[in-house]
Amino acid sequence: MKEFKGNVLFLDRSDINTDEIIPAKYLTEIEKAAMKPHLLEDLQLDGFHPKADIKEKAVIVTQDNFGCGSSREHAPWALEENGIYVVIxxxxxxxxxxxxxxxGMLAIELSKDRINTIFKEFGKSNVQIAVDVETSVIMIQSKDQTKKIEFQISEFDRALIKTGGWVEYADKHY
Structure with a gap:
């Protein structure tokens, strides 16, 4: 099972689509690793600099409708290649x-109010998040404060996470 913890990349925008996550011109790559340097390179967001801001981040906190657009697997793969295993x-x-x-990655949905509170309380500071998949708890920590937030995922999604993803789950159960 992957580790679901690390430094947070705050992307305060809704409707970040799969073309912004990984531009379509890289979809012909045959190795996942080839997508790594191109994660979010086309994202238009004031003050965001992909090369500098993604470095050493493991969690994304964002707004509504993340991953809209086409149904490509390349978007999660590009996140995974950059060590980002959690999007909230x-x-x-x-x-x-x-x-x-x-x-085998986490997509955690929280209420809009809860997301806005996270941005308000933590969005301007260096923040780490640790997610406990077993207890469905997110721990958010900055220099000045710690916050515990509960979340829900289905037992099937939890099983996918614990086994490392669909292929590993299928190998184990079928």
Whole structure:
């Protein structure tokens, strides 16, 4: 099972689509690793600099409808290649969300109010998040404060996470 903890990349925008996560021109790559340097390179967000801001981040906190657009698996793969195994948002595009779980990664949905509170309380500081998949608890920690937030995922999605993704789950159960 992957580690679901690390430094947070705050992306305060809704509707970040799969073309912004990994531009379509890189979809012909045959190695996942080839996508690594191109994660979020086309994302338009004031003050965001992909090369500098993604470095050493393991968790994304964002707004509504993350992963909208086409249904490519490449978007979670590009995140995974950069060591980002957790995305926390108020909503996800359905196929993107399932692709995350199929890759053994976490797509955690929290209420819009809760996401806005996280941005307000933590969005301007260096923050670490640790997610306990067993207890469905997110621990957010900055220099000045710690916050515990509970979340929900289905038992099937939890099983996908614990086995490392769909392929590993299928190998184990079928």
């Amino acid at each position: 948002a108020s909503s996800f595009a359905r196929i993107f969300r399932q692709n995350m779980f199929n890759c």
